Amino acid sequence: MARRLPPVDIVIVGMGWTGGIMARELGPTGQKIVVLERGGPRSTEEDFAVPLIRDELRFAQRTDLMMDTAKDTVSVRNNPTEEALPMRRLGSFLPGEGVGGAGAHWNGVSWRWADHDLKIRSTYEARYGAKFIPDDMPLCDWGVSYAELEPYYEKFEYIAGVSGKAGNLRGRLQPGGNPFEGARKRDYPLPPLTENYAGRLFTEATKGLGLHPFARPTANASRPYVNPDGMQLGQCQYCGFCERFGCESNAKGSPNITVIPVALKNPNVELRNWSWVQKVMLDSTGKKAVGVAYVNVQTGEELEQPADLVILCAYGLSNVHLMLLSGIGKPYDPQSGVGVIGSHYAYQGTASQQMFFEGKNFNPFLATGGLGAIIDDYHADQGFDRGPLGYIGGSTITAGGSGGRPIGYRPTPAGTPAWGSDWKRATAKWYQSALSVNALGAVMPHRQNFLDLDPTYRNRFGQPLLRMTFDFKDNDQKQNRHAAELCTQIGKAMNPTRVNPAFYPRSWSVVPYQSTHNTGGAIMGREPGTSAVNTWLQSWDVSNVFVVGASAFPHNSAYNPTGPVAALAYRTAEAIRDRYLKRPGLLA
């Protein structure tokens, strides 16, 4: 029998970016808040100390800061005719475990998704006609506008210490920024990072092609910085151990050094580590949550934490998993198309062009998370005509790089042997002189891409794994193929000595790392039948459960996700504070 704990007002599941934001914002309401985090504590001094943290084998190869797939994982397959098999070790994506979540080891690239994403269906219908949207693509508007999210984007950029240059300040285009971004009221809190050689060449080449390069906006502090909560960030040292690592200089805007410590200063907020939530407990009507059931993973004890309000902040995939395990909302059935929980699962498109420049040194290890130049011309620019290309979405294209750690990064020209002296010579020759132009592509929802519970495989608690059915469908393939062509075009304009064949994935594999940008599964919207949560991320079915994270995204963009993940979290926190707590019930 589980031990029942004294009730609290609010329980938050997960202490990463969104859990930290919710705890920070709701702490001052005076509510008694408990945050349950499945993993352990983390501090810069202990966990990210140099030289300990600068260990590619431990952190990048053995994924030390990340989800332990021996305990819980997902099962994967490309389509419903296949049998899903467990992802036995991490590969394609790297969810977090422990305080900070994936936010501890993220890169920091921060975008404001604008109306071309938030109103994607209306935008495409207006421009290309409703027929342009394939029948098997359940494309939807998000139910919020850029203007509504703008203040929350700003809030996140100032909390996380984003380095960048405004492209559109109150409607006025600014040189050096992204001319296609939504109008912003304030510039970024920090100037862009120092450009590296790769970024310079990319900038020159894309300008020459009439495109609009700018420094990628990223939460790697270009200068020492004190955020609005008084938290201090150090200056980024371009150490090249950013993505997959914690930052010893406190220069990466992570929840660990921003929202979480601020939240925990409040005596109303209690963090319980090693607390693995198994499900949200519902009352007999199934319409009200009464708390959560969890396990202390250090003692094995089962506990129940009663609460009036449950906020899931467990990362998109785990949010959906917990909803399915708890019976919150109607699970999606891909056959009939009925149900919403698990639908609209999407991921990230990619394409790349690897090149080699004799005699030029890119010093790929002088790098940081979001360093690089990027173009948004083939994504946010509404002038970019998708008609002849026949796809929805687009790609951002970049060169720069977050590090040149040599177990993972050793490009050689096509045809080079994989071992032996010739391999060594090619590796020695080209390590410094290789450069890749990379595309990050959108993924549109598809009826056959979804999440549900696996019928066979179970986690360490005996619960069914989350099952992921996903592949890059026709629309994504067209987009990624086009992105590969664009990468090649841009690459050639940089005058390389040698060029490898361009790459884009023909199907999704769980093996190579692509991105930790898993979206959908508990999507937001204005209608209960077609969305899992309203635009305040509140479950339509169980109104005292909020589901915060990229699980709410109805599609995935050509941008990284955390900007809108955080903005939506701030908007939700405000709605809970100002409206829900005064009058619990559906906010929409």
Add this chain to the structure above:
Amino acid sequence: MSQPKVGRRALLLLAGGVAGTAGSPAAAQVPAAAAASPAVPVGYTFLKPSEAVFVEAVVTHMIPADELTPDGVELGIATFIDRALAGSWGKGDRLYMHGPWKTGTPNQGYQLPMTPAELYRAGIAQTNAWCETTHGKTFDRLTATEKETVLQDLSQARLKLPGGLPARAFFDVVYQTVMEGMFADPIYGGNRDKAAWKMVGFPGVMANNAQNIAIFNDGRRFPNEPVSIADMS
């Protein structure tokens, strides 16, 4: 020379008691190994003698001595592999190990019911068995050309291992660990004297580059003596 190069430490191990191992003055090589002052002591904790011979043969073949670095065994890559297999990763740390076990598609990734250490052990035994059947000798005794073919065939899954182990799965773990042993921090036993980092120009763990990033952004090479974890400890 017909005698294929065999890693000297495994040879020492194998030689233990066996007098006069042909053509290889093992004793003369002891000082060489000692002089390199490895970060991790020599000797094997996981690999059995015949396995050590196999691993050293693979490592020496894949990372031969040349103008760039000493051979892979001298770089400590076999030691690295031994420690990796003996340690938590080798024992299946973070690996989801519940059945049912199905082959699946390549997109579904690794699906064998074995830890990396078990996979290594089985792969060595089956590759050696295949070599014995086909060539009448174990892998380490093959000529360089024969070794090259075996490794190519394993990597392309053209070779059918007698115990039914998928060749590619074995090759993948071998290749991964050879590369890790070559380029990981020397504290794990490989990349001795940071030779692989020097080979490519990777500066290692010491990196306060807020100034350097502005200086080395015009195509010139960053001059650096690599720094390892041990150097900073």
